[in-house]
Amino acid sequence: MSKTVEIKPTTRHEGHTNLVLTVDDEGIVESGAYHSVTPVRGFEKFLYGKVAEFAPIAVSRFCGICPTAHSTSSVEALERACGMEPSKDGLILRELTAIGNKMHSHPLHQFLIAPDYVPKDDYAEVVKRIQSMRKIGQYFVDTIGGEAIHPPNLKIGGMAKNITPEAKDKLIARAKDYMELASVQCDYMLNIFNERKLNDGTEIPETLGYHDFPLLATSLTYGDITKFDYSQAVEYSPFEEYPKEVALQACTNIPKYKGSLVEVGPRARMVTFKDFKETKGALGIHKARALEMACYAERVLELLDELNTSGAPYCTDPIVGDGETVGVGAIEAARGHNVHAAVVGKDGRIAEYSAIVATTWNIPVIGHATVGNHYKFAEHVVRAYDPCVSCATHMIAKDYDGNTVDEKMFK
Numbered sequence: 001m002s003k004t005v006e007i008k009p010t011t012r013h014e015g016h017t018n019l020v021l022t023v024d025d026e027g028i029v030e031s032g033a034y035h036s037v038t039p040v041r042g043f044e045k046f047l048y049g050k051v052a053e054f055a056p057i058a059v060s061r062f063c064g065i066c067p068t069a070h071s072t073s074s075v076e077a078l079e080r081a082c083g084m085e086p087s088k089d090g091l092i093l094r095e096l097t098a099i100g101n102k103m104h105s106h107p108l109h110q111f112l113i114a115p116d117y118v119p120k121d122d123y124a125e126v127v128k129r130i131q132s133m134r135k136i137g138q139y140f141v142d143t144i145g146g147e148a149i150h151p152p153n154l155k156i157g158g159m160a161k162n163i164t165p166e167a168k169d170k171l172i173a174r175a176k177d178y179m180e181l182a183s184v185q186c187d188y189m190l191n192i193f194n195e196r197k198l199n200d201g202t203e204i205p206e207t208l209g210y211h212d213f214p215l216l217a218t219s220l221t222y223g224d225i226t227k228f229d230y231s232q233a234v235e236y237s238p239f240e241e242y243p244k245e246v247a248l249q250a251c252t253n254i255p256k257y258k259g260s261l262v263e264v265g266p267r268a269r270m271v272t273f274k275d276f277k278e279t280k281g282a283l284g285i286h287k288a289r290a291l292e293m294a295c296y297a298e299r300v301l302e303l304l305d306e307l308n309t310s311g312a313p314y315c316t317d318p319i320v321g322d323g324e325t326v327g328v329g330a331i332e333a334a335r336g337h338n339v340h341a342a343v344v345g346k347d348g349r350i351a352e353y354s355a356i357v358a359t360t361w362n363i364p365v366i367g368h369a370t371v372g373n374h375y376k377f378a379e380h381v382v383r384a385y386d387p388c389v390s391c392a393t394h395m396i397a398k399d400y401d402g403n404t405v406d407e408k409m410f411k
Contacts, residue, residue, distance in 0.1 A: 366382055
Protein backbone atom coordinates (compact mmCIF):
# COMPACT_ATOMS: atom_id res chain seq x y z
CA MET A 1 0.00 0.00 0.00
CA SER A 2 1.33 3.41 -0.94
CA LYS A 3 2.14 6.00 1.69
CA THR A 4 3.39 9.58 1.67
CA VAL A 5 6.86 10.55 2.84
CA GLU A 6 7.65 14.23 3.24
CA ILE A 7 11.20 15.56 3.51
CA LYS A 8 10.99 19.14 4.69
CA PRO A 9 13.05 21.08 4.50
CA THR A 10 15.56 19.55 2.10
CA THR A 11 19.11 20.50 3.03
CA ARG A 12 22.48 21.69 1.77
CA HIS A 13 21.29 23.92 -1.02
CA GLU A 14 20.14 27.54 -1.30
CA GLY A 15 16.53 28.36 -0.43
CA HIS A 16 13.66 26.49 1.19
CA THR A 17 12.01 23.48 -0.46
CA ASN A 18 9.94 20.44 0.39
CA LEU A 19 9.95 17.01 -1.20
CA VAL A 20 6.66 15.06 -1.15
CA LEU A 21 7.07 11.42 -2.16
CA THR A 22 4.61 8.59 -2.67
CA VAL A 23 6.36 5.31 -1.82
CA ASP A 24 5.42 1.64 -1.83
CA ASP A 25 5.76 -0.85 1.02
CA GLU A 26 9.48 -1.25 0.25
CA GLY A 27 10.09 2.49 0.38
CA ILE A 28 10.56 2.79 -3.39
CA VAL A 29 9.42 6.15 -4.73
CA GLU A 30 6.40 5.90 -7.02
CA SER A 31 5.98 9.64 -7.56
CA GLY A 32 7.86 12.73 -6.41
CA ALA A 33 6.91 16.37 -6.10
CA TYR A 34 9.77 18.76 -5.38
CA HIS A 35 8.65 22.33 -4.81
CA SER A 36 9.79 25.69 -3.51
CA VAL A 37 8.30 27.15 -0.36
CA THR A 38 10.67 30.12 -0.43
CA PRO A 39 8.56 33.30 -0.01
CA VAL A 40 7.80 35.19 -3.21
CA ARG A 41 9.51 38.59 -3.30
CA GLY A 42 8.10 40.17 -6.46
CA PHE A 43 11.30 41.40 -8.10
CA GLU A 44 9.87 41.46 -11.60
CA LYS A 45 6.78 43.37 -10.55
CA PHE A 46 8.62 46.25 -8.90
CA LEU A 47 10.78 46.72 -12.02
CA TYR A 48 7.77 47.94 -13.98
CA GLY A 49 8.06 51.66 -14.62
CA LYS A 50 11.67 51.88 -13.45
CA VAL A 51 14.46 53.14 -15.69
CA ALA A 52 16.09 50.28 -17.58
CA GLU A 53 19.47 50.81 -15.89
CA PHE A 54 17.92 49.82 -12.55
CA ALA A 55 17.06 46.27 -13.64
CA PRO A 56 20.57 44.71 -13.73
CA ILE A 57 21.27 46.13 -10.28
CA ALA A 58 17.97 44.90 -8.86
CA VAL A 59 17.92 41.40 -10.34
CA SER A 60 21.40 40.60 -9.07
CA ARG A 61 19.67 40.65 -5.68
CA PHE A 62 17.69 37.58 -6.71
CA CYS A 63 20.57 35.74 -5.10
CA GLY A 64 23.96 36.10 -3.40
CA ILE A 65 25.35 32.94 -5.00
CA CYS A 66 24.63 33.54 -8.70
CA PRO A 67 24.01 37.32 -8.91
CA THR A 68 26.26 37.76 -11.94
CA ALA A 69 24.16 35.40 -14.04
CA HIS A 70 21.06 37.49 -13.45
CA SER A 71 22.72 40.83 -14.15
CA THR A 72 24.26 39.39 -17.32
CA SER A 73 20.97 37.96 -18.60
CA SER A 74 19.29 41.24 -17.72
CA VAL A 75 21.67 43.54 -19.60
CA GLU A 76 21.53 41.32 -22.67
CA ALA A 77 17.71 41.32 -22.61
CA LEU A 78 17.61 45.10 -22.26
CA GLU A 79 20.18 45.63 -25.02
CA ARG A 80 18.09 43.57 -27.42
CA ALA A 81 14.93 45.39 -26.38
CA CYS A 82 16.69 48.67 -27.21
CA GLY A 83 18.46 47.48 -30.36
CA MET A 84 21.90 48.12 -28.88
CA GLU A 85 25.17 46.50 -29.93
CA PRO A 86 27.59 46.21 -26.97
CA SER A 87 31.27 46.88 -27.51
CA LYS A 88 33.54 43.93 -28.32
CA ASP A 89 35.76 44.32 -25.27
CA GLY A 90 32.73 44.98 -23.09
CA LEU A 91 31.35 41.59 -24.10
CA ILE A 92 34.68 39.91 -23.34
CA LEU A 93 34.79 41.52 -19.90
CA ARG A 94 31.18 40.52 -19.29
CA GLU A 95 31.81 36.90 -20.18
CA LEU A 96 34.90 36.84 -17.95
CA THR A 97 32.80 38.13 -15.06
CA ALA A 98 30.08 35.55 -15.67
CA ILE A 99 32.59 32.69 -15.85
CA GLY A 100 34.31 33.92 -12.70
CA ASN A 101 31.02 33.47 -10.88
CA LYS A 102 30.78 29.85 -12.08
CA MET A 103 34.43 29.25 -11.13
CA HIS A 104 33.34 30.12 -7.59
CA SER A 105 29.97 28.35 -7.60
CA HIS A 106 30.96 24.87 -8.78
CA PRO A 107 33.56 24.32 -6.01
CA LEU A 108 31.03 25.64 -3.50
CA HIS A 109 28.66 22.87 -4.54
CA GLN A 110 31.39 20.30 -4.00
CA PHE A 111 31.79 21.67 -0.49
CA LEU A 112 28.07 21.10 0.11
CA ILE A 113 28.19 17.47 -1.04
CA ALA A 114 31.55 16.70 0.59
CA PRO A 115 29.90 15.29 3.76
CA ASP A 116 28.21 12.69 1.53
CA TYR A 117 31.18 11.61 -0.57
CA VAL A 118 34.58 12.70 0.79
CA PRO A 119 36.28 10.40 3.35
CA LYS A 120 37.10 12.05 6.66
CA ASP A 121 40.83 11.55 6.18
CA ASP A 122 40.72 13.61 2.96
CA TYR A 123 38.21 16.20 4.08
CA ALA A 124 40.55 18.97 5.23
CA GLU A 125 42.70 18.79 2.10
CA VAL A 126 39.68 18.77 -0.22
CA VAL A 127 38.04 21.72 1.52
CA LYS A 128 41.29 23.69 1.41
CA ARG A 129 41.50 23.12 -2.36
CA ILE A 130 37.86 24.07 -2.80
CA GLN A 131 38.34 27.30 -0.89
CA SER A 132 41.39 28.19 -2.99
CA MET A 133 39.31 27.76 -6.15
CA ARG A 134 36.43 29.79 -4.77
CA LYS A 135 38.81 32.60 -3.88
CA ILE A 136 40.10 32.76 -7.46
CA GLY A 137 36.59 32.80 -8.88
CA GLN A 138 35.61 35.67 -6.60
CA TYR A 139 38.83 37.50 -7.52
CA PHE A 140 37.73 37.47 -11.16
CA VAL A 141 34.30 38.89 -10.35
CA ASP A 142 35.73 41.45 -7.93
CA THR A 143 38.46 42.63 -10.31
CA ILE A 144 36.34 42.88 -13.47
CA GLY A 145 32.84 43.26 -12.08
CA GLY A 146 33.77 45.72 -9.33
CA GLU A 147 32.48 43.64 -6.43
CA ALA A 148 32.50 39.92 -5.73
CA ILE A 149 28.85 39.47 -4.70
CA HIS A 150 26.68 41.98 -6.61
CA PRO A 151 29.05 43.30 -9.31
CA PRO A 152 28.09 46.88 -10.25
CA ASN A 153 30.20 47.12 -13.43
CA LEU A 154 27.75 45.06 -15.51
CA LYS A 155 26.14 47.74 -17.63
CA ILE A 156 23.68 47.99 -20.50
CA GLY A 157 25.94 48.38 -23.53
CA GLY A 158 28.92 46.50 -22.11
CA MET A 159 30.81 47.03 -18.87
CA ALA A 160 31.33 50.21 -16.86
CA LYS A 161 35.11 50.11 -17.26
CA ASN A 162 37.98 48.09 -18.65
CA ILE A 163 40.81 46.58 -16.61
CA THR A 164 44.47 47.56 -16.57
CA PRO A 165 47.23 45.52 -18.22
CA GLU A 166 48.54 44.74 -14.74
CA ALA A 167 45.14 43.39 -13.67
CA LYS A 168 45.01 41.29 -16.83
CA ASP A 169 48.39 39.72 -16.00
CA LYS A 170 47.21 38.88 -12.48
CA LEU A 171 44.05 37.28 -13.84
CA ILE A 172 46.06 35.16 -16.27
CA ALA A 173 48.25 33.92 -13.42
CA ARG A 174 45.24 33.10 -11.27
CA ALA A 175 43.48 31.33 -14.15
CA LYS A 176 46.50 29.07 -14.53
CA ASP A 177 46.44 28.37 -10.78
CA TYR A 178 42.75 27.55 -11.05
CA MET A 179 43.38 25.14 -13.91
CA GLU A 180 45.90 23.19 -11.80
CA LEU A 181 43.57 23.08 -8.81
CA ALA A 182 40.59 22.11 -10.98
CA SER A 183 42.54 19.26 -12.57
CA VAL A 184 43.40 17.78 -9.18
CA GLN A 185 39.91 18.32 -7.78
CA CYS A 186 38.20 16.91 -10.87
CA ASP A 187 40.30 13.74 -10.87
CA TYR A 188 39.71 13.27 -7.15
CA MET A 189 35.93 13.69 -7.36
CA LEU A 190 35.58 11.58 -10.52
CA ASN A 191 37.35 8.69 -8.78
CA ILE A 192 34.89 8.95 -5.90
CA PHE A 193 31.84 9.18 -8.16
CA ASN A 194 33.03 6.21 -10.22
CA GLU A 195 33.03 4.07 -7.07
CA ARG A 196 29.27 4.70 -6.78
CA LYS A 197 29.41 4.77 -2.98
CA LEU A 198 28.74 7.29 -0.26
CA ASN A 199 31.56 7.78 2.24
CA ASP A 200 29.80 5.50 4.73
CA GLY A 201 30.02 2.63 2.22
CA THR A 202 26.40 2.79 1.04
CA GLU A 203 26.13 1.82 -2.62
CA ILE A 204 24.40 4.32 -4.87
CA PRO A 205 21.75 2.77 -7.13
CA GLU A 206 22.79 2.78 -10.77
CA THR A 207 19.51 4.37 -11.84
CA LEU A 208 19.46 7.08 -9.16
CA GLY A 209 18.17 10.29 -10.70
CA TYR A 210 17.09 8.79 -14.03
CA HIS A 211 14.43 10.61 -16.04
CA ASP A 212 13.47 10.83 -19.72
CA PHE A 213 13.18 14.60 -20.21
CA PRO A 214 15.32 16.38 -22.83
CA LEU A 215 18.33 18.56 -22.02
CA LEU A 216 18.53 22.29 -22.78
CA ALA A 217 21.78 24.27 -23.14
CA THR A 218 22.96 26.98 -25.53
CA SER A 219 26.69 27.25 -24.77
CA LEU A 220 29.41 25.50 -22.81
CA THR A 221 30.58 28.55 -20.89
CA TYR A 222 28.37 31.58 -21.60
CA GLY A 223 25.22 31.73 -23.76
CA ASP A 224 24.03 31.80 -27.36
CA ILE A 225 20.64 33.39 -27.96
CA THR A 226 20.50 31.94 -31.47
CA LYS A 227 20.13 28.47 -29.95
CA PHE A 228 17.06 29.37 -27.88
CA ASP A 229 13.55 30.11 -29.15
CA TYR A 230 11.82 32.15 -26.47
CA SER A 231 8.44 31.65 -28.13
CA GLN A 232 8.74 27.93 -27.30
CA ALA A 233 9.16 28.61 -23.55
CA VAL A 234 5.85 28.61 -21.70
CA GLU A 235 5.25 28.82 -17.96
CA TYR A 236 2.35 26.92 -16.41
CA SER A 237 0.64 27.05 -13.05
CA PRO A 238 1.88 24.65 -10.35
CA PHE A 239 -1.59 23.05 -10.55
CA GLU A 240 -0.60 21.71 -13.99
CA GLU A 241 2.22 19.63 -12.45
CA TYR A 242 1.56 18.94 -8.77
CA PRO A 243 -1.25 17.43 -6.70
CA LYS A 244 -3.54 20.17 -5.38
CA GLU A 245 -2.19 20.05 -1.83
CA VAL A 246 1.35 20.53 -3.11
CA ALA A 247 0.44 23.14 -5.74
CA LEU A 248 -1.12 25.34 -3.06
CA GLN A 249 2.29 25.55 -1.34
CA ALA A 250 4.47 25.89 -4.45
CA CYS A 251 6.12 29.25 -5.11
CA THR A 252 7.37 28.61 -8.65
CA ASN A 253 5.70 28.30 -12.00
CA ILE A 254 6.37 25.27 -14.20
CA PRO A 255 8.33 26.15 -17.36
CA LYS A 256 8.32 23.91 -20.41
CA TYR A 257 10.30 24.18 -23.62
CA LYS A 258 8.72 22.92 -26.81
CA GLY A 259 6.00 21.34 -24.68
CA SER A 260 8.28 19.39 -22.33
CA LEU A 261 9.95 19.74 -18.97
CA VAL A 262 13.71 20.04 -19.51
CA GLU A 263 16.89 19.55 -17.51
CA VAL A 264 19.36 22.42 -17.62
CA GLY A 265 22.84 22.76 -16.12
CA PRO A 266 26.26 21.09 -16.25
CA ARG A 267 25.16 17.79 -17.79
CA ALA A 268 23.05 19.52 -20.44
CA ARG A 269 26.05 21.62 -21.44
CA MET A 270 28.58 18.78 -21.39
CA VAL A 271 26.33 16.43 -23.38
CA THR A 272 25.52 19.13 -25.93
CA PHE A 273 28.98 20.59 -26.42
CA LYS A 274 31.55 18.04 -25.16
CA ASP A 275 30.04 14.67 -26.12
CA PHE A 276 29.61 13.68 -22.47
CA LYS A 277 28.13 10.18 -22.37
CA GLU A 278 26.29 10.02 -19.03
CA THR A 279 22.97 11.42 -20.14
CA LYS A 280 21.10 10.12 -17.11
CA GLY A 281 21.52 9.83 -13.36
CA ALA A 282 22.50 12.00 -10.41
CA LEU A 283 26.16 10.98 -10.51
CA GLY A 284 26.34 12.04 -14.14
CA ILE A 285 25.45 15.59 -13.10
CA HIS A 286 28.17 15.55 -10.43
CA LYS A 287 30.74 14.35 -12.96
CA ALA A 288 29.73 16.94 -15.54
CA ARG A 289 30.03 19.73 -12.98
CA ALA A 290 33.52 18.58 -12.00
CA LEU A 291 34.63 18.45 -15.63
CA GLU A 292 33.25 21.91 -16.35
CA MET A 293 35.62 23.56 -13.90
CA ALA A 294 38.65 23.02 -16.15
CA CYS A 295 36.62 24.20 -19.16
CA TYR A 296 36.09 27.53 -17.43
CA ALA A 297 39.79 28.04 -16.81
CA GLU A 298 40.57 27.27 -20.45
CA ARG A 299 37.95 29.72 -21.67
CA VAL A 300 39.06 32.63 -19.45
CA LEU A 301 42.62 32.25 -20.72
CA GLU A 302 41.31 32.47 -24.30
CA LEU A 303 39.27 35.56 -23.46
CA LEU A 304 42.10 37.30 -21.63
CA ASP A 305 44.36 36.72 -24.60
CA GLU A 306 41.75 38.37 -26.83
CA LEU A 307 40.97 41.29 -24.50
CA ASN A 308 42.28 44.75 -25.46
CA THR A 309 42.69 46.61 -22.18
CA SER A 310 42.60 49.89 -24.14
CA GLY A 311 39.34 48.99 -25.86
CA ALA A 312 36.02 50.72 -25.26
CA PRO A 313 34.17 48.94 -22.45
CA TYR A 314 30.68 50.02 -23.53
CA CYS A 315 28.72 51.59 -26.37
CA THR A 316 27.03 54.96 -25.95
CA ASP A 317 23.76 54.27 -27.77
CA PRO A 318 20.65 55.65 -26.03
CA ILE A 319 18.90 53.18 -23.73
CA VAL A 320 15.40 53.46 -25.19
CA GLY A 321 13.06 50.93 -26.73
CA ASP A 322 9.87 51.03 -28.76
CA GLY A 323 7.55 49.67 -26.10
CA GLU A 324 6.91 46.51 -28.12
CA THR A 325 10.15 44.63 -28.87
CA VAL A 326 10.80 41.78 -26.47
CA GLY A 327 14.50 41.55 -25.70
CA VAL A 328 15.72 38.19 -24.43
CA GLY A 329 18.94 37.42 -22.59
CA ALA A 330 19.80 33.73 -22.26
CA ILE A 331 22.96 32.96 -20.28
CA GLU A 332 24.28 29.64 -18.99
CA ALA A 333 24.40 30.19 -15.23
CA ALA A 334 26.16 27.70 -12.96
CA ARG A 335 22.88 25.83 -12.54
CA GLY A 336 21.81 26.09 -16.16
CA HIS A 337 19.90 28.05 -18.76
CA ASN A 338 18.99 31.45 -17.29
CA VAL A 339 16.48 33.58 -19.23
CA HIS A 340 15.44 37.19 -18.72
CA ALA A 341 13.04 39.02 -21.04
CA ALA A 342 12.17 42.71 -21.14
CA VAL A 343 10.28 45.40 -23.02
CA VAL A 344 11.57 48.99 -22.75
CA GLY A 345 9.43 52.01 -23.61
CA LYS A 346 10.36 55.11 -25.58
CA ASP A 347 10.89 56.85 -22.26
CA GLY A 348 13.64 54.37 -21.33
CA ARG A 349 11.51 52.73 -18.64
CA ILE A 350 10.66 49.06 -18.26
CA ALA A 351 7.23 48.16 -19.61
CA GLU A 352 7.45 44.37 -19.11
CA TYR A 353 9.91 42.08 -17.35
CA SER A 354 10.10 38.34 -16.71
CA ALA A 355 12.68 35.72 -15.80
CA ILE A 356 12.84 31.95 -16.09
CA VAL A 357 15.91 31.17 -14.07
CA ALA A 358 17.97 28.00 -14.16
CA THR A 359 16.56 26.33 -11.07
CA THR A 360 12.97 27.02 -12.18
CA TRP A 361 13.51 24.65 -15.11
CA ASN A 362 14.98 21.94 -12.90
CA ILE A 363 12.60 22.02 -9.92
CA PRO A 364 9.82 19.86 -11.45
CA VAL A 365 12.38 17.55 -13.07
CA ILE A 366 13.98 16.84 -9.69
CA GLY A 367 10.74 15.39 -8.34
CA HIS A 368 10.41 13.01 -11.29
CA ALA A 369 14.07 12.02 -10.96
CA THR A 370 13.50 10.60 -7.47
CA VAL A 371 11.17 7.88 -8.83
CA GLY A 372 12.30 4.24 -8.89
CA ASN A 373 14.68 4.19 -5.93
CA HIS A 374 14.39 4.18 -2.15
CA TYR A 375 13.32 7.47 -0.65
CA LYS A 376 16.47 7.57 1.53
CA PHE A 377 18.37 8.55 -1.66
CA ALA A 378 15.92 11.29 -2.67
CA GLU A 379 17.91 14.16 -1.15
CA HIS A 380 20.98 13.04 -3.06
CA VAL A 381 19.02 13.63 -6.26
CA VAL A 382 18.10 17.12 -5.05
CA ARG A 383 21.71 17.98 -4.20
CA ALA A 384 22.96 16.78 -7.58
CA TYR A 385 21.08 19.67 -9.21
CA ASP A 386 22.45 22.22 -6.72
CA PRO A 387 19.13 24.13 -6.67
CA CYS A 388 19.27 27.86 -6.00
CA VAL A 389 15.66 28.34 -5.02
CA SER A 390 15.37 32.01 -4.04
CA CYS A 391 16.09 32.91 -7.67
CA ALA A 392 13.22 30.74 -8.83
CA THR A 393 10.30 32.09 -6.78
CA HIS A 394 7.37 33.15 -8.97
CA MET A 395 3.66 32.98 -8.33
CA ILE A 396 0.18 32.93 -9.84
CA ALA A 397 -2.41 33.62 -7.14
CA LYS A 398 -5.06 30.88 -6.72
CA ASP A 399 -7.87 30.32 -4.28
CA TYR A 400 -8.34 27.02 -2.48
CA ASP A 401 -10.46 25.67 -5.32
CA GLY A 402 -7.67 26.31 -7.81
CA ASN A 403 -9.36 29.28 -9.48
CA THR A 404 -7.10 32.04 -10.77
CA VAL A 405 -7.30 35.18 -8.63
CA ASP A 406 -4.67 37.20 -10.43
CA GLU A 407 -2.48 36.23 -13.34
CA LYS A 408 0.29 38.22 -14.96
CA MET A 409 2.38 36.05 -17.22
CA PHE A 410 4.73 37.68 -19.68
CA LYS A 411 4.75 36.00 -23.06
